[in-house]
Amino acid sequence: MTPEAKEAQDSRHHEMPEKQRAALRKAIKLEWATIVWVLFSIVLVGVVAGQSQAMRSAWIEDMLSLVPPIAFLFASRISKAVATRKHPYGKHRSIAIGHQAAALALLIMGSLLIYEAVSALIKGERPPIGLAILFGHGVWSGWLMIGVMISVSIPMVIVGRVKIHLAKDLHDKLLYADADMAKADWGTAVASTVGVLGIGLGFWWADAVAALVISASILRDGVVNMKAAISDLGDGRAMTYDNSATHPLNDEVEKTALEMHWVKHARARVRDQGRFFHTELFVEPVEGYTQAPEEITSLVKQIQDLDWKLQDVVVSIVEKIDRLQAPS
Structure with missing residues (x-):
């Protein structure tokens, strides 16, 4: 077989049907849009976060949510490489490696944030929320925090649900992990809102408890995705895209x-x-x-x-x- 024929054969090998190719193109566009939106959210949340532990945890979670889409974009490009003598199976496992990298980031940051939240509870820290000047009028900063959290979470929840369908079509666990995090963004918004309102009502501990809830959610995502990534990299039996069952x-x-x-x-x-x-x-x-x-x-x-x-x-x-x- 000539080198040209071998290259043509390799390019056909591991080729996806048109439905999956279209899903991949859509997923790539959504991931780029996600990165842009998350960067905007990071700036917005950072501006209004103040000294609220819950808002800082939500802000860090936003930064962490950049890891899966970036890993997906890199893995999608790398996985296109054809099989060679050095890499006889191709580089399709870049998807699992990206999945593991995203899970590791979640595990580390979730653990650190839980430590900070527990420390704040033990020390009895009372974060102040003052007034902000908006259009010449004094506004309680808590309302700005709540408004920002709700506003930035709604698009993420919608996009997350779209990504889940694409992850199923592509059998892409990295994309599913990203979608699951985005879909659960409403939980972060609710927890941070409760924490901020708690401070306003005089319950100083509400902020740290809300931060603990958000941190526990981050840690849970890290544990679940790390187990799935290790199973795949360790040659476990093929599972469904959401790891809920053995693949039929x-x-x-x-x-x-x-x-x-x-x-x-x-x-x-x-x-x-x-x-x-x-x-x-x-x-x-x-x-x-x-x-x-x-x-x-x-x-x-x-x-x-x-x-x-x-x-x-x-x-x-x-x-x-x-x-x-x-x-x-």
């Missing part, structure tokens, strides 16, 4: 193999490479039957036709299937 393709691959007249037993090892799955299928043929090479090729093609994610498929003929560890 694990069983469908084996079922397809067993439908072949020459297959006695089959066991699949399907692992998540990012948006695509790498599939190793071990087949025990019917006793006394010698399968032709074209029969194996036909089986590979049938598996690939099950789903666009199943493009990297390897079929191995083994003497006894029970020598392989049963999937858990």
Whole structure:
């Protein structure tokens, strides 16, 4: 095979259908829009935050929310690289690496913010909220904080719901993590609003408690996404895009193999490479039957036709299937 033919073959390998390509283009545009909006939100929240612990936590959460979209944009570009001798599986796992980087940022900052919130409660800190001059009139700064938090969270919630549908179409866990954080932005707005109102009503501890709630949410996102990223990078069984269940393709691959007249037993090892799955299928043929090479090729093609994610498929003929560890 000439180098030109090999390059053409590699460019077709791991190619997504038009529906997924359109979803990816839309996701990239949304991520750029998200970055612009979050930068605007960071400036706005920073201006009105004052000494409120809850507002500072919300401000830091806004900065953290830049990590997933930036990681997604980098990973989407890197994952396009074709397979080479040095990287025989391509660079699709850049998606999982970006997912892990985003989770690590959430874990670290969530832990630090919880420490600060607990320290504020123990020390009994009473953050003052004064007056701001707006159009020549004195306005309680708390109203500005509440107005800003509600205003900046509404678009994020809407965009988050759109991203979840795109993450499902693309089987992109990094995009789903970003969408889940954005969709939950209303929780941050509510917590910070309660904290600010609490200060206004004389409950000094309300601000620190609200900051603790926001910090716990950040830490929870970090833990959930870190577990998912480690599972994928550690070659765990392929899961659904939201990690809620084992992906049904694990069983469908084996079922397809067993439908072949020459297959006695089959066991699949399907692992998540990012948006695509790498599939190793071990087949025990019917006793006394010698399968032709074209029969194996036909089986590979049938598996690939099950789903666009199943493009990297390897079929191995083994003497006894029970020598392989049963999937858990």
